[in-house]
Amino acid sequence: MEPIIEVRNLSKVFKSRGRRITAVDDVSFDVFNGEIFSMIGPNGAGKSTTFAMMTTLIKPTGGKIKVAGFDAENEDDRIRPIIGIVPQKLSLYPDLTARENLELMGNLYDVPKKVMEERIEYYLKLVNLENHADRFTGGFSGGMKQRLSVISAVIHDPQIIFWDEPTTGLDPQTRQAIWKLARKFNSEGKTLIFSTHYMDEADKLCDRVAVMNAGKLMALDTPENLKKTTNSATLEDVFIHLTGEEIRD
């Protein structure tokens, strides 16, 4: 398989009140076209920062990222149209309806009006929100917001979907629905990149898992291989084995 994302010697240092905080430290990996890739790690491991750099939201301090062959630092305008992002903090406008939120995203991504209308109807049905299309999203539950946020990220039919902690705080039914959606998008040929705290999610859903700790990449392999190489029964055991038992801030 050919890599669709190439990360080489990536690092990010934040400066705060005279202190230098290394959030990502010399990380290199590839994400292959059409796979479901997951990044796991304790709080402060550098997952979200790596995500932010891959999605062109922040610039790296060092190293290179290539997304679909485009340099994330200098060709961010070529990358943004081909990626979809479901952020951890869902970017929905509470005083707009679900349909208006989707139309806004469609217009910002230059989706033709007719195509956009068809996609909106299709996706709203897909996530069971068709009866809530004209309700303000401010009154939506967490699960409804998450589902709307997912379809708002794919309204422009992106090649790659970044999903930051997709099921945090959701009930089991909504988690199942989100996993189903992820598999559906993947079966359509889209590459999915997750960050998650749920080991079962990474285990069941992902082709390969990257384990990060304190800004470094500790391991990267299929869930089965990770279990084998660490002599662990579950991915949670792998996680503890690689990142330690110490509680993070």
Next chain:
Amino acid sequence: MKFLEIAKKDLRAEFRTKQMLNSMVIFALLVMVIFSFAFGNEATIFIPNLKKKIIDILAPGMLWIAFTFAGMLGLSRSFAGEKEEGCLDGLKLCPVDRSDIYNGKVLSNAVLMFLMEIAALPIFIVLFSYDIKNLPGLILVIILGTFGFIFVGTLLSALTVNTRTREILLPVILFPVLIPVILSAVTATATMLSNGDISDISGELQILVVYDIIFFVVAQMVFEYTIED
């Protein structure tokens, strides 16, 4: 034309809740009513040396205090709402030029400001018994002054959005930068209220136009850096 989409969603959301618009209009009206009571009958006393009534000296400044302080309420929320909902990052991740985000915000802020001014100006004219002969001249001054305020205010609002004390910090850094536009607008407004001719304020109009152009161009160039994390 993506800035139109950004302005449209801001205005659509605002016209539904009318949170900012109502606050801005009520604040501007309150300022004018309070000043009108505070000035009292003494304000109509004629000062022979200046050939003006006291009110003619005070009212233009008061009008711009009402406009700018009311406008500040809208500006301070312009990016704060986006930030709190996580929507600013969402906008930054879209294939949208950063200047489109700025221009969209300028447009929505300008619409709110002009609506507030449309509501406040007639009340001002009635409260202070003005008979304005050159209304187009006064409107021109208000438009140029408002754009100066919006161009700088929107830029600085984006700059302060990542700070914890943004509501306090914004006026503190904005008003010093606004001094040229406020002084010119107040002087030109005074001339228009005294039924002067548009040619009497050509100097002030030049300052306002140049100020607007400079800050609009500067904002297009630096806005990208103001919203970086």
